[in-house]
Amino acid sequence: MKNWFKSILIAILICGCSETQTERPRTAPGDSLTTEKASLDASRQPVFLEINEPQVDIDLAEIKKRGRLIALTGYNANSYFLYKGEPLGFEYELLKLLAEDLGLELEIVIARNLDEIFNLLNQGKCDIVAYNLTITKKRMEKVSFTDYHTLVRQVLVQQLPDRWLDLKRHEIEKMIITNPVDLIGKKVYVRKGSSYYARLVNLCDEIGGDIEINEAAGDVSTEELIRRVARGEIEYTVADDNLALINVAYYSNIDIHTPLSLPQRIGWAVRKNSPHLREAVNRWLKKIKTEPTYNILYEKYYLNKRFFSQRVKSEFFSMGGNKISPYxxxxxxxxxxxxxxxxxxxxxxxxxxxxxxxxxxxxxxxxxxxxxxxxxxxxxxxxxxxxxxxxxxxxxxxxxxxxxxxxxxxxxxxxxxxxxxxxxxxxxxxxxxxxxxxxxxxxxxxxxxxxxxxxxxxxxxxxxxxxxxxxxxxxxxxxxxxxxxxxxxxxxxxxxxx
CATH class of the missing domain: 1.10.530.10 (Lysozyme)
Structure with missing residues (x-):
């Protein structure tokens, strides 16, 4: 831990002083966030001017001289969160292993808005974006991606019909959308700046009809949109299948069986002028994917439905409240x-x-x-x-x-x-x-x-x-x-x- 901690620790003896950290996120699975209803309207959110080229010249050598890796990730139920006093998350744990491999300390920056993550990277506010990012051609114009670490498909998230537990699967399928063509004329909410929006635009061309695509604000998480589908507040959204699958553990009344894409690659992003960092991350990824560690972590955060359900229901889950412990x-x-x-x-x-x-x-x-x-x-x-x-x-x-x-x-x-x-x-x-x-x-x-x-x-x-x-x-x-x-x-x- 270097002298950069000092600016943070000055705030420790704060009896009566104001909070110096940025406001913590408040989205919570299971909470009734009526105050955030308006935030689904992306037009109400600030417009970020895109920065498509690096504004700084920082690669691995400069990062090692600094002594710490600054990583941006998401605050959600899979990437980075607090549970029973312990920081956890798929990207968080992988980043810790990466920083250790590089001989660096780790500093985490939370992504508040999907619209600005590539801007923050290109401005030098972070060195790497470790997020559930689909690798797309449009995004590759702005940043350089590491080798992919996961393959996913985009799926439609919709609510199951009333009394679905009393119905057989073929009866349910007659009452929900199982063919993307049937989305013509339907209203689908997706996060602004996400690959889901681009996929729906392409899907409109493929099926020869218009889907009413509603862009939710960039600071509204996919998990929040899934929650709103489960509660009947919106009819449809789109999610990666791994994220959708783990959310079924908490929201049993949603269906995620309708695929909307072919397999897509998930990777991390660095600046286009950071080739040595990219090479180092790729070497580490290749190594860790040959070890049990990666699969264990993936199982823990995306396949272990019991752990997911336990944490999102817990009062000691940071996305569900403001408690660390019973004491x-x-x-x-x-x-x-x-x-x-x-x-x-x-x-x-x-x-x-x-x-x-x-x-x-x-x-x-x-x-x-x-x-x-x-x-x-x-x-x-x-x-x-x-x-x-x-x-x-x-x-x-x-x-x-x-x-x-x-x-x-x-x-x-x-x-x-x-x-x-x-x-x-x-x-x-x-x-x-x-x-x-x-x-x-x-x-x-x-x-x-x-x-x-x-x-x-x-x-x-x-x-x-x-x-x-x-x-x-x-x-x-x-x-x-x-x-x-x-x-x-x-x-x-x-x-x-x-």
């Missing part, structure tokens, strides 16, 4: 004791126990905040498995650590020291600070300074140095601990309101 109210209350953003404290609780009050480590740490018995006694926790007691005790200990590091002048750096101390104890950090000072590094800075020497405390040369008082430390654990909490906190900021 949010306790966490919010305790975060005020620290003057912390409650989402930061929630990220630490997830790191410690994944919100399991019965969690117990091999070393004997217990409860939501994984308090060791000695620490629990010190902060007055009698029952470590009681969520409120454990959380209050953990926050008391954090407050002590915050005070312990009061000499660190920068509050952002002080936060990192407090978190690392919670994991490894302040003694090992003091050793790392002394080593940093001895080797002409800054003892008050975490990244590439104190964290570097905390990692080196696993090396005999350093843990036996004369300035070291607390001996060996497996420094990788506290360094990763801090990085993962802050990275998850960034995800929480995207999805969860303050």
């Amino acid at each position: 949010d109210d306790f966490i919010k209350d305790q975060a005020r004791q620290l003057n912390w953003d409650w989402r930061l404290l929630a990220s630490q609780v997830y790191q410690e126990s994944q919100f399991d009050p019965q969690a117990k480590s091999w070393a004997g740490a217990q409860g939501l905040m994984q308090l060791m018995p000695v620490t629990a006694k010190e902060v007055g926790v009698k029952n470590p498995h009681d969520p409120q007691q454990n959380l209050a005790g953990g926050v008391k200990y954090l407050a002590k650590l915050w005070e312990y590091w009061r000499a660190i002048p920068d509050s952002t750096e002080r936060l990192k020291f407090a978190l690392a101390s919670y994991n490894a104890g302040p003694g090992h950090l003091e050793d790392a600070r002394r080593l940093a000072q001895k080797f002409n590094k800054d003892p008050n800075r975490w990244e590439d300074n104190v964290s570097e020497f905390l990692l080196k405390k696993a090396d005999e040369k350093y843990f036996q140095d004369e300035v070291v008082q607390f001996g060996y430390c497996r420094g990788e654990e506290p360094v990763n601990y801090v990085a993962e909490i802050l990275e998850r906190y960034r995800d929480y900021q995207k999805f969860i309101e303050l």
